[in-house]
Amino acid sequence: MAYEQLKLQNQLCFRLYTASRLIIQAYAPFFKELGITYPQYLVLLVLWEKDNRVISEITEQIGLETNTLTPLLQRMEKMGLIVRCKGQVDTRQRIIALTKEGKKLEEKAKEIPSCMLDTILDDDLKLSDLTAIAPQLDNIITHLK
Amino acid sequence: MAYEQLKLQNQLCFRLYTASRLIIQAYAPFFKELGITYPQYLVLLVLWEKDNRVISEITEQIGLETNTLTPLLQRMEKMGLIVRCKGQVDTRQRIIALTKEGKKLEEKAKEIPSCMLDTILDDDLKLSDLTAIAPQLDNIITHLK
DNA sequence: TTTTAATACATCGTACACGATGTAAAATAT
DNA sequence: ATATTTTACATCGTGTACGATGTATTAAAA
Numbered sequence: 132m133a134y135e136q137l138k139l140q141n142q143l144c145f146r147l148y149t150a151s152r153l154i155i156q157a158y159a160p161f162f163k164e165l166g167i168t169y170p171q172y173l174v175l176l177v178l179w180e181k182d183n184r185v186i187s188e189i190t191e192q193i194g195l196e197t198n199t200l201t202p203l204l205q206r207m208e209k210m211g212l213i214v215r216c217k218g219q220v221d222t223r224q225r226i227i228a229l230t231k232e233g234k235k236l237e238e239k240a241k242e243i244p245s246c247m248l249d250t251i252l253d254d255d256l257k258l259s260d261l262t263a264i265a266p267q268l269d270n271i272i273t274h275l276k
Numbered sequence: 277m278a279y280e281q282l283k284l285q286n287q288l289c290f291r292l293y294t295a296s297r298l299i300i301q302a303y304a305p306f307f308k309e310l311g312i313t314y315p316q317y318l319v320l321l322v323l324w325e326k327d328n329r330v331i332s333e334i335t336e337q338i339g340l341e342t343n344t345l346t347p348l349l350q351r352m353e354k355m356g357l358i359v360r361c362k363g364q365v366d367t368r369q370r371i372i373a374l375t376k377e378g379k380k381l382e383e384k385a386k387e388i389p390s391c392m393l394d395t396i397l398d399d400d401l402k403l404s405d406l407t408a409i410a411p412q413l414d415n416i417i418t419h420l421k
Numbered sequence: 422t423t424t425t426a427a428t429a430c431a432t433c434g435t436a437c438a439c440g441a442t443g444t445a446a447a448a449t450a451t
Numbered sequence: 452a453t454a455t456t457t458t459a460c461a462t463c464g465t466g467t468a469c470g471a472t473g474t475a476t477t478a479a480a481a
Contacts, residue, residue: 134386137389142389143410144303148314149339154288159469169289169293180278199438202461221447224459244281251416265291267405274400275301347432368475
């Protein structure tokens, strides 16, 4: 007989992993429209909130390391969404700034969150259910960071 | 001023994505001990529960497609954890079976879940908090699948 | 039965993730 | 001032994810 604690359905992590993947997949059609990916969307969210960021600020906010972000930002630069300028004061730094193209995307993107909620929510799953789990997730995140 | 709904901290998906990544990172030391990765662990969980599975059963349970699982299973075969036998009745199928090596890992793995809980839980985050979010996550998963 | 369609996997290309390591510049210590 | 350490980011290698496409093989239709 299998150990109860090793059953797939008893793994909280598997639920988080699956829910995360499925929601990102649900976002996919919207991102395809904009020609971006989910992690690229996260970078844009950060920059739309405050432009001209040093890479360390972005890694801090998103929680991804430079070994993931550097190539990602290089792709976004190639796509014309951002520019990666050498820092003037500290030349080790890179200032990431939105291009006109990158700024324009915000107007198209602002509808995405509500569209996503329309996709996910129904009689069984209320907005209150989603907001209810946020504190627990924040708790896990804070504790593991 | 930035749109409120486009702030990173208002994104439920970002919380799920981050929590998922951080928990998998917390598992990493245990997996390193066993020489496996998180998705490989998921495959093992499925096989420990019931051995000799067809690939479609595994994709069904884990929720990953064959384009992810096939190479992953090929690596696990090369590592000596499983064998991938051609189906006898339907030769299109692949039967995935644990090797002695793969079965042996279960004994080492059975301690992992409780170790992980010890790592995550504290005064601010109780087991009840974790079990409380499971139904909501299942709700999201069911709805998006 | 022969054609057609569906199924079960495999392969390919692109983009993350992430541990490990490298590199140049800035900060600190001596 | 020079040596040492730290910081900020880049590069490399491996392993997922996943859309798109390919390939036998089985099932269903004509």
